[in-house]
Amino acid sequence: MNRETANVLLLLIGGALLKIAVDGSYVRYVKPGLFPYLLTSALVIVVLAVAAIAGDVRRGHAADDSHADGHRHNTRSYWMLLVPAAVILFVAPPALGVSSVGSSAAQRTMAAQDMSAFAPLPDGPAPELSILDVVGRAARDSTGSLDGREIVTTGFVVAAADGGTFDLARVLIICCAADARSIRIHLDGTLGDIPEGTWLSVTGVVVPGSADADSNYTPTLTVTDLVPIPAPDNTYAY
Incomplete structure (x- = not known):
């Protein structure tokens, strides 16, 4: 790869990172807590690229990959590396959703941890809990804090494993979208007739003991009410 191609590639990568950091779409790929590191990395890459390009311009040319025998290699294949960076810069991929929901490996991992006493649920007739909190309490709470309590939780609808019923799901990421996995209730x-991918606010009561090995530690929520809602700006769970 010659210097010209490398510099342009570096600038595009830095520009893509800077764009998603500034417009907030970075939460489609990494946890919000990584924002300072992402922004710093983007600025450093852009500065390095600009400095390299400016240095080549001052010298009057970009060093190429010619050899002493005067032959020049075809760099067309290297320019293809610019495509992924340009796609992120101009057409940012959406956050992971229904198509990425797979097995309940995350829930099996949570259930493998020791039982422990969770904090009591907040006061109120139907406190709102995240799906992650509901799954954790159903599988590992030694106090049975969910027993007999009506709760509210939100997520998107996906077809259950049996194909005839539905689950409420979220995409869980530990660090970034590369390690995404699903959690579901x-x-x-x-x-009623609810299309997959519809976001819902669901009220109901968790069936005691439903998060077991037979269900892949997926708790069952007996629904008492549900309301379609817009998808949140940040669709991931952490």
Whole structure:
């Protein structure tokens, strides 16, 4: 790869990182807590690219990959490396959603941890909990804090493993979208005709003991009410 190609590639990568950091779309790929590191990396890469390009311009040319025998290699294949960076810069991919929801490996990992006493649920007739909190309490809470309590949780609808019922899911990321996995709650009740991917606020009661090995530690929520809602700006769980 000659210097000209390398410099342009570096500038595009830095520009793509800077764009998603500034417009907030970086949360489609990494946790919000990584924003300072992402922004710093983007600025450093852009500065290095600009400095390299400016240095080549001052010298009057960009060093090439010619050899002493005067032959020049075809650099067309190297320019193809610019395509992924340009795509992110101009057409940012969406956040992971329904198509990325797979097995309940994350829930099996959570269930493998020791039982422990969770904090009591907040006061109120139906406190709002994240799906991650519901799954954790259902699988590992030694106090049974969910037993008999109506709760509210939100997520998007996906088809359950049996193909005839539905789950409520979120995409969980530990660090970035590369390690994404799904967490889900099985919905028991009359849901009506709801397309997959629809975001819902669901009220219901978790069936005690439903998060076990037979269910892949997916708790069942007996639905008492549900309301379609817009998708949140940040669709991931952490």
